[in-house]
Amino acid sequence: MVWVSIFWHPVWAVFTAVLAVVVRIQRRGPWDPHACSVRLKGKTAIVTGANTGIGKFIALDLARRGARVILACRSEDRGTAALKEIREKTGNSDIHLRLVDLSSLDSVREFAKGILTEEKALHILVNNAGVSGLPRQITKDGFESSFATNHLGPFLLTNLLLDLMKSSAPARIVTLSSVNHKKGVVDFSHFHGENLTYHMDSVYNHTKLHNVICTKELARRLEGTGVTANSVHPGIVMTEVLRHYPLMIRIIFNLVGFFFFKSSEEGATSSIYCAVAEEMEGITGKYCDSDCCLVLPAPLARDAALAVKDFEISERLTSKL
Numbered sequence: 001m002v003w004v005s006i007f008w009h010p011v012w013a014v015f016t017a018v019l020a021v022v023v024r025i026q027r028r029g030p031w032d033p034h035a036c037s038v039r040l041k042g043k044t045a046i047v048t049g050a051n052t053g054i055g056k057f058i059a060l061d062l063a064r065r066g067a068r069v070i071l072a073c074r075s076e077d078r079g080t081a082a083l084k085e086i087r088e089k090t091g092n093s094d095i096h097l098r099l100v101d102l103s104s105l106d107s108v109r110e111f112a113k114g115i116l117t118e119e120k121a122l123h124i125l126v127n128n129a130g131v132s133g134l135p136r137q138i139t140k141d142g143f144e145s146s147f148a149t150n151h152l153g154p155f156l157l158t159n160l161l162l163d164l165m166k167s168s169a170p171a172r173i174v175t176l177s178s179v180n181h182k183k184g185v186v187d188f189s190h191f192h193g194e195n196l197t198y199h200m201d202s203v204y205n206h207t208k209l210h211n212v213i214c215t216k217e218l219a220r221r222l223e224g225t226g227v228t229a230n231s232v233h234p235g236i237v238m239t240e241v242l243r244h245y246p247l248m249i250r251i252i253f254n255l256v257g258f259f260f261f262k263s264s265e266e267g268a269t270s271s272i273y274c275a276v277a278e279e280m281e282g283i284t285g286k287y288c289d290s291d292c293c294l295v296l297p298a299p300l301a302r303d304a305a306l307a308v309k310d311f312e313i314s315e316r317l318t319s320k321l
């Protein structure tokens with residue numbers, strides 16, 4: 001037990017404090033949303049999964065800039081709590097809650113129908129909602145749940161809102177992927193829950209690869225319309241994203257994360273950058289890292305032929321027969 005006393009030594013405490021400060025400073029990205037003066041008065045934005053984590057801070061930032069913000073959430077209680085908080089913190093009363101379950105194509109269609117009826121314009125769409133670590137489940141549409149929530153639902157939503165965005169141009173679509181897309185592979189049987197292994201974040205990684213691939217192909221299809229589409233990695237962020245993981249994993253994540261990972265507010269930065277920064281005007285089809293740098297995604301996400309195939313298959317699966 002003598003060695004334990006080392007940790008109580010003042011040198012150890014000072015060293016830990018200095019390390020924590022250095023890590024904290026390193027964590028701060030090069031672009032600061034608070035220093036960005038872009039105003040969004042007269043603009044309308046939708047943020048999916050805006051009731052917690054990264055999505056809530058993206059919505060807060062857009063609300064602070066004066067946008068009309070629609071929080072697209074699946075839980076009325078959690079969505080209402082976020083709505084109140086964002087209105088109170090920003091003084092912007094033009095914030096609204098609309099319910100959608102992205103894992104259900106009917107729910108996505110219903111949500112989009114409401115938006116197309118109620119909104120005259122849509123300038124920013126942030127596809128933020130996502131899940132990781134879900135056990136194997138098949139939705140009533142016949143899709144694997146993580147694929148339905150992270151890829152097919154947001155894919156359909158984006159496509160249903162495209163005409164409104166085109167008529168509102170310039171407009172921006174931002175889709176939250178993850179650096180983990182580099183560990184994903186493309187196998188279209190995954191969409192139906194076939195040939196998948198459920199180990200840690202393996203299924204999640206595949207879904208996040210589809211996000212980057214289809215966003216790139218969408219950008220190509222949108223060329224000349226004034227609507228841009230980019231995907232982002234928010235960083236490793238302390239949110240509820242591990243809620244479906246074993247308790248021990250969550251404890252370790254939170255302990256390590258306290259020093260090394262981003263807060264939800266910091267994790268929102270690269271998405272806000274893509275959604276509002278002047279530097280991103282006209283930039284499309286790119287993948288932005290958590291430091292707001294445009295970097296190359298995985299080789300599979302740069303395969304143009306694969307992108308066309310992925311987009312067409314996703315389109316066919318989400319279209320009404």
Ligand SMILES: NC(=O)c1ccc[n+]([C@@H]2O[C@H](COP(=O)([O-])OP(=O)(O)OC[C@H]3O[C@@H](n4cnc5c(N)ncnc54)[C@H](OP(=O)(O)O)[C@@H]3O)[C@@H](O)[C@H]2O)c1
Pocket residue numbers: 048049050051052053054055072073074075078100101102103104127128129130131149176177178179233234235236237238239240241242
């Ligand atoms: N945290 C990270 O380290 C990290 C790293 C890379 C990428 N990302 C990406 O960042 C995005 C945001 O994640 P986060 O970390 O903020 O996670 P989070 O705290 O778990 O928030 C996820 C949000 O998505 C919503 N959501 C989940 N399933 C949904 C569904 N079927 N329909 C509608 N909304 C649904 C959740 O709603 P409920 O609260 O009602 O469940 C919640 O609002 C995700 O796309 C994630 O993949 C996160």
